Amino acid sequence: MTATSAWSWRSLRLAPPLLPLLPVLAWLPVLLVLPGLSHGGGWDLIGQFAWAAFNPSLDPLVLGSLLSGLGITVGIALLGWALSLALGLLGGVLSSRTVWRTLIGSALPAELIRRLLAVPRAMHELLWGLLLLQLLGLQPVVAVLAITIPYAALVARVVSDLLDALPTQGLEALRLAGAPAAPALLTALGPALQPGVISYGGYRLECALRSATLLGVFGLGGLGTDLRLTLQSLQFSELWSGLWILLLVMLALEALLRALRQRWAMPARFGLTRRSVGRGGREVALGLVLLLPLLVLVAAALGVSPLQLGQLQPLPPFTADWPAVAALPWLSLIGSTLGLTLLAAALAVGSAPLLLLLLAPWPWGRVLIQAVWALGRLWPPPLTALLLLFVLQPGVLTAALALAFHNLGILGRLLLEAEESAPMQAEEALVAAGAGPRLALLYGRFSALARSYLAYGAYRADVILRETVVVGLVGAAGLGSLLLESLSSFAIDQLIALVAVYVLLTLMGEDLSDRLRRRLLAA
Amino acid sequence: MFSLPLLRPRLPRPGFRLALLAGLALALTPAALPPQLQQVAPQLAGAQAQQKLLRISAIPDQKPETLNRLYPLVASELSRSLGVPVKYVPVTDYTAAVSAFRRGDLDLVWFGALTGVQARLQKPGAKVIAQRDIDASFQSFFIANTASGIKPIANQKGLSVLKGKRFTFGSESSTSGRLMPQYFLGQAGVRLSDFAGGAPGFSSSHDATIALVQSGAYQAGVVNEEVWQSNLSSGKTDPKKVIVIWRTPGYANYHWLAQPNLDQRFGKGFTTRLQSTFLNLRASNPKQAQILDLFGAKRFIPAPVSQYDSIEKVGREIGKIR
Numbered sequence: 127m128t129a130t131s132a133w134s135w136r137s138l139r140l141a142p143p144l145l146p147l148l149p150v151l152a153w154l155p156v157l158l159v160l161p162g163l164s165h166g167g168g169w170d171l172i173g174q175f176a177w178a179a180f181n182p183s184l185d186p187l188v189l190g191s192l193l194s195g196l197g198i199t200v201g202i203a204l205l206g207w208a209l210s211l212a213l214g215l216l217g218g219v220l221s222s223r224t225v226w227r228t229l230i231g232s233a234l235p236a237e238l239i240r241r242l243l244a245v246p247r248a249m250h251e252l253l254w255g256l257l258l259l260q261l262l263g264l265q266p267v268v269a270v271l272a273i274t275i276p277y278a279a280l281v282a283r284v285v286s287d288l289l290d291a292l293p294t295q296g297l298e299a300l301r302l303a304g305a306p307a308a309p310a311l312l313t314a315l316g317p318a319l320q321p322g323v324i325s326y327g328g329y330r331l332e333c334a335l336r337s338a339t340l341l342g343v344f345g346l347g348g349l350g351t352d353l354r355l356t357l358q359s360l361q362f363s364e365l366w367s368g369l370w371i372l373l374l375v376m377l378a379l380e381a382l383l384r385a386l387r388q389r390w391a392m393p394a395r396f397g398l399t400r401r402s403v404g405r406g407g408r409e410v411a412l413g414l415v416l417l418l419p420l421l422v423l424v425a426a427a428l429g430v431s432p433l434q435l436g437q438l439q440p441l442p443p444f445t446a447d448w449p450a451v452a453a454l455p456w457l458s459l460i461g462s463t464l465g466l467t468l469l470a471a472a473l474a475v476g477s478a479p480l481l482l483l484l485l486a487p488w489p490w491g492r493v494l495i496q497a498v499w500a501l502g503r504l505w506p507p508p509l510t511a512l513l514l515l516f517v518l519q520p521g522v523l524t525a526a527l528a529l530a531f532h533n534l535g536i537l538g539r540l541l542l543e544a545e546e547s548a549p550m551q552a553e554e555a556l557v558a559a560g561a562g563p564r565l566a567l568l569y570g571r572f573s574a575l576a577r578s579y580l581a582y583g584a585y586r587a588d589v590i591l592r593e594t595v596v597v598g599l600v601g602a603a604g605l606g607s608l609l610l611e612s613l614s615s616f617a618i619d620q621l622i623a624l625v626a627v628y629v630l631l632t633l634m635g636e637d638l639s640d641r642l643r644r645r646l647l648a649a
Numbered sequence: 650m651f652s653l654p655l656l657r658p659r660l661p662r663p664g665f666r667l668a669l670l671a672g673l674a675l676a677l678t679p680a681a682l683p684p685q686l687q688q689v690a691p692q693l694a695g696a697q698a699q700q701k702l703l704r705i706s707a708i709p710d711q712k713p714e715t716l717n718r719l720y721p722l723v724a725s726e727l728s729r730s731l732g733v734p735v736k737y738v739p740v741t742d743y744t745a746a747v748s749a750f751r752r753g754d755l756d757l758v759w760f761g762a763l764t765g766v767q768a769r770l771q772k773p774g775a776k777v778i779a780q781r782d783i784d785a786s787f788q789s790f791f792i793a794n795t796a797s798g799i800k801p802i803a804n805q806k807g808l809s810v811l812k813g814k815r816f817t818f819g820s821e822s823s824t825s826g827r828l829m830p831q832y833f834l835g836q837a838g839v840r841l842s843d844f845a846g847g848a849p850g851f852s853s854s855h856d857a858t859i860a861l862v863q864s865g866a867y868q869a870g871v872v873n874e875e876v877w878q879s880n881l882s883s884g885k886t887d888p889k890k891v892i893v894i895w896r897t898p899g900y901a902n903y904h905w906l907a908q909p910n911l912d913q914r915f916g917k918g919f920t921t922r923l924q925s926t927f928l929n930l931r932a933s934n935p936k937q938a939q940i941l942d943l944f945g946a947k948r949f950i951p952a953p954v955s956q957y958d959s960i961e962k963v964g965r966e967i968g969k970i971r
Contacts, residue, residue, distance in 0.1 A: 167796070167890075168864025191717055259745055264738065264754035347739045354741050355716065358854035360885075439752060442771060445971065512857065515866040520815060520850050600850065607848070613744045614822035615969045616767065 144568075145576045147483075149476030149583075152469060159523060168516025175513060178362035182370055188352075192368050195349040196375065201424045202266075202348065203338035206273030207331045208421050213274065214281025215323070217243060221282055222289040224315070228297065229307050240286065241633060247279040248632040249625055250592045251337050256613060260441050267434040269348075273337050281330060283636075284585070288322045289315060324390050324410070328383035329540070335379060339372065340506060340596075357509055365509075373504050384543065386413075444618035451623045454608070460627065463604040466522050466529070467591045473530035474590075475583035478538040479572060482545065487563035495538065502535025511597045525600040529590055537579075537586060544575050584639035591631060703727065703735045703915070707759035708746050719943040726940060730926040733915055743822040747771065753908060757923070762787075762824040762902045762960045763969060770961075770970065774909030776920055777954050779927040781946035785956065786899030788874045789825045789833075792859065793894045797868035801894045808837035808895065817850035817867040819858050822969065824960065825873035826855055829900050832963045856880065863891040873902075875945055901956040924951075 183189075219225055221240045223233035246254075255272035262268050297314035301307070339350045349368060356365040390410055425431065481498075485491030502510075511528035518524045552573075556566035594606040605624060612620040705724065707716075720737040728735040738755060740746045743764050749755045751771040757778070760768055769775045791808070793799035799810055811834070819826025831841070841849055850867055852858040855876035862870040863886065877893070880886040905927060911920050927949040932938045941948065964970035 165865040167794070168860070168866065171860060171864055187717055256742075256744060256748065259748050260752070263752045264740070264749045351739050351741050359856045360860055442751060508853070512861075515861055516864045518866070520817075520866055521846055607851070610821055610851070614820075615971065616744070616747070616771075617968070617971060 146479045146572065146579050146583075147476060149472035150480050152472035152476060156469075156473070156523060156527075160518075163519045163521065163523060164517060165519055166517050171516045172513060175362050178366045179369075181363055182366040183361075183363040184367070185364075188364050188367055192349060192352055192371055195347055195352050195368075196371055198348040198428060199338045199350060200335070200375065201428045202269045202273065202341070203331070203334040204424055205270045205421060205428070205430060206277065206338065207334035208417065209270065209274040210277035210281055210334070211327050211330065213278035215285055217278060217282030218285025218289065221286040223286075224290050224292070224294060224297070225311060228301065228311055236286070240283070243279040243282050244633045244636060245279075245629050246275045247283065247588075248592070248628040249276060250595050251276055251341060252595065253609070253613075253625075255341055261438055262434060263437060263439065265434040265437070266428050266430045267432070269338070269341055270430055272341060273334055277330060277334065277337075281326070284326055285319075285323060288319060288326075292318050320407075320410075321390075325387050328387055331383060332376070332380060335376065336503070353506065357506075357512070369504060373500065376504060377500065380539070441618075444616075446619035448619060451619050454620070454623075456627070459605050459608060460631070462522060463591070463594055463606065464631070466526050466594055466604060467587060469522070469526040470529035470533065470590050471583065471587040473526065474533035474537055474586065475580070477530070477534050478541045479579070481538070482541065483564055483568060483572075486567060496542070499535040499538040499542075502531045502533075503539065504535075505532065507532045507593060507596050511600050515600060520600040522600075522604075525594070525597040528597055528600070529593055532593075533586055533590060537583065540582065541575070541579055544579065545571055581639075581642075584642055587639070588632060588635055591635065592628070701734060703731070703733050703756050703911075704738050704754070705735060705757045705759075706738045706740050706746060706749070706755045708740070708743055708761060708764060715943055719940065722936065722940050722943070726930075726936065727923075727926060731915075731919070731922055743820065750775070750906070750908075753910075755908075756911060757905060757907045760904060760906050761822070762900070762904070762957055763822055763828045763964055764824075765904055765906050766957050766961045766964060767822075767970060768906055769957075772909070776907045776909060776911075777952045777957075778905035778907050778920075778924050779949040780901070780904040780952035781944060782948055782950055783875070783946060784902045784904060784952070785950065787825060787902035788899055789830050789871050789897045790874055790877050790893045791830070791869065791871050791895040791897075792862050792877070792891055793869040794862050794865050794867075795890055795892055796865060799869055799894055801892065805833060805837050805895070808834055808839055811839055811869055812843040813845055814868045815846065815850075815866070816844040817852045817858055817861055817870040819851070819855050819870075819872065820853055821851055823855075823873075824900075824902050826858065826871060827851075828960070828963060828967060828969060829897060830871040831967055833897050835967075856885075859886055859891065863887060869894070879945075901952070901960060904952045 217239070221236050221243060223236045226236040227233050249257075251272050254275050255268060258268045258271050262271075292315055294314075296318075297310055300310040300314055305313070338348065339353065341348070341350055349372060353365065353368045353372075356362075356368060478499075481495055485495050505513075507528050510531050511525065514524050514528055518527075550571075552569075553566045553571050556569060557563065561569070594604055595609055597606065605627060608620070609624050611617075612624060705720075705727070707720070716739075724735040724737050738749075740749060740755070743761075746755070746758055746760070747764055747768045750758050750768045753772075758768070765777070769777075791811075797814065799814065802808065802810060818830065821827060834840075845868075850861075852861055852867075852870065855872040858867075858870040858872050859877070859880050861867050874896075877886070881888070907920060907923060911923065912918065928951065930937045930941055930949055932941055932947065961970060
């Protein structure tokens with residue numbers, strides 16, 4: 127028997143470092159179609175936009191409005207983030223299979239709660255904001271809750287995934303030794319959970335800042351209001367004043383969170399000064415104690431008060447025409463939305479490692495990549511979509527590119543951070559053995575990151591599905607455009623149906639990514 | 650799990666203190682807000698303050714710097730003339746503005762014709778206060794990119810040349826950028842699914858529509874006459890690249906809409922005094938001239954409610970009113 131006859135396609139397995147690069151294949155059809163889509167009529171407008179970056183408006187009226195807006199936006203982000211983290215931790219514990227198995231011997235309640243939490247997660251912050259506006263009115267608390275609710279559900283999912291992925295030997299040992307369920311859980315899983323929660327929690331604050339910027343709707347103003355108005359009226363100089371301010375805040379926040387993460391979320395490995403045991407924990411506790419009065423101050427400054435929850439009014443009555451709702455072209459709507467989501471996710475997930483690989487060995491490469499990714503995070507997807515439309519024809523592809531660029535910025539930063547902290551030894555060994563810098567990076571460092579990076583990409587696809595709402599500009603008919611249309615027509619029956627579809631898609635996507643992750647992590 | 654290996658941190662670096670400082674400064678920004686801003690929110694929230702405070706808002710389709718200049722002026726003029734404190738509440742979303750008006754969180758709102766009708770249907774008894782001289786017979790202009798080969802058309806039937814073309818509206822609930830144009834298109838036998846790609850775009854604003862048609866992303870679009878004229882005179886529009894192909898018949902558009910209960914809250918005759926404040930704005934008064942100029946009007950005139958009947962009818966036909 128020869129070696130060739132034993133070959134089957136199943137034995138063809140990709141090396142782990144190549145896995146994150148696999149989605150890059152999505153670029154091939156895109157690059158084929160792109161020249162046909164280009165109309166190139168708006169390069170002068172792109173030029174105006176780029177020129178405005180170096181000539182932002184310094185009008186005191188504009189700057190004053192931006193700065194006070196910034197205060198409001200940061201305040202809302204901070205409050206929404208803190209609340210969502212607290213609620214999300216609770217929800218995460220409640221939806222953990224390990225916790226329920228230890229407590230009552232069955233993971234059924236966990237499965238149930240996980241499914242229920244898909245409902246708040248499936249609705250975009252903007253939609254939560256409008257729903258809460260109906261119930262609570264034009265109150266500052268609405269902006270905070272619009273971030274808190276979907277974020278808490280998202281944090282709960284990640285925390286429960288973290289919990290269920292922890293090794294359970296310690297827990298089993300404690301239980302066998304006779305420890306009661308609750309203390310055993312706390313002792314065995316609590317400390318192990320801390321680093322993951324700290325690093326993820328910090329990342330959520332960055333996301334909260336982005337969301338708070340988008341939510342300029344609730345009578346509070348904020349930086350998002352100014353950005354949105356300047357974008358709508360194409361006042362690029364004023365737009366850039368806001369973008370520069372937002373960029374500074376974003377980078378400062380990222381640097382702070384990174385420093386805290388490095389300090390708190392990892393054991394001192396080979397530090398020269400030995401740290402005392404539990405120092406990180408004490409600092410975290412101190413940080414939390416300091417955070418509380420700060421939150422109270424911010425809430426007072428913004429006029430956010432729990433009392434506002436008491437001013438509940440019922441939803442307006444609505445007439446439902448369910449046959450008309452059922453007659454909508456659901457299949458094509460869902461198809462185009464899923465296509466858009468998957469294409470955007472593949473482009474974003476695949477491009478980050480590819481760019482890093484191509485440009486990293488070049489001295490200025492890393493700086494360039496970081497600058498481009500920062501722009502991706504900074505520019506809201508509608509802005510990117512508008513810029514793309516200046517040179518490309520509208521359609522699903524243009525929308526996918528806009529969403530991909532934004533998410534590339536987010537994924538790229540996470541990848542870069544992970545890549546910098548991954549062990550250097552394997553890469554150095556490869557370089558010493560004569561491998562080129564790119565191959566050494568690919569096989570030396572990416573191999574350790576590949577699976578976790580892809581798993582994160584799966585989470586991100588969930589977010590992209592909801593973000594399809596914000597690119598109606600490109601005329602791609604999908605669930606997102608229909609959602610905006612129903613909102614502006616007060617078509618409550620259509621809205622209910624749309625939310626149900628989003629919940630269903632989120633549940634299916636979650637199931638799929640759970641399986642994928644389990645397979646990837648098991649390998 | 651992803652975040653354990655992915656976000657594995659490294660040892661503290663010298664930048665830590667700097668980053669900590671930056672973060673603290675960032676976190677404290679809200680506390681350093683200008684005092685007048687800190688008071689906005691409690692004023693919004695307090696039920697007692699609502700009795701005394703007239704909360705005005707507008708669906709902003711103007712430039713933000715115009716907005717920033719215009720509304721403090723309007724607020725101070727109303728406050729002076731009516732003797733009550735007036736607060737401008739920024740709301741950037743049509744749906745949010747209508748909902749806030751339904752709940753009674755806004756007292757006086759500058760609505761478009763469609764959103765005004767939506768608001769009056771959700772809040773029976775709401776009063777139309779005034780409109781600008783140009784709002785009684787407002788027009789939309791269909792525009793096209795010159796490279797698209799679309800030529801000016803002689804009459805409404807000619808709109809059928811837009812079939813198969815890439816076409817964009819403005820915002821979903823804009824009267825001049827969507828509702829009336831869609832109605833006129835429908836009369837000419839053009840359905841939304843007839844456009845290239847099976848659907849029109851929604852550019853989100855009149856300015857964006859002009860830019861996108863001028864660049865060629867969309868071959869044609871529709872904008873309101875006011876924004877078209879101002880873009881033309883400011884030189885932002887290149888008449889070699891984008892042309893008007895058809896002007897719609899006139900229809901009623903923007904107006905001020907007030908809550909039905911203002912007389913109970915602010916005293917008898919308040920609504921009438923509010924109305925005459927707008928109707929009496931004159932260009933001969935320098936401050937009032939500034940307001941009129943920023944509104945793009947010569948003066949405000951009474952707005953008969955009946956002129957929105959046809960808007961409501963069209964809204965129902967198109968499905969924007971239910």
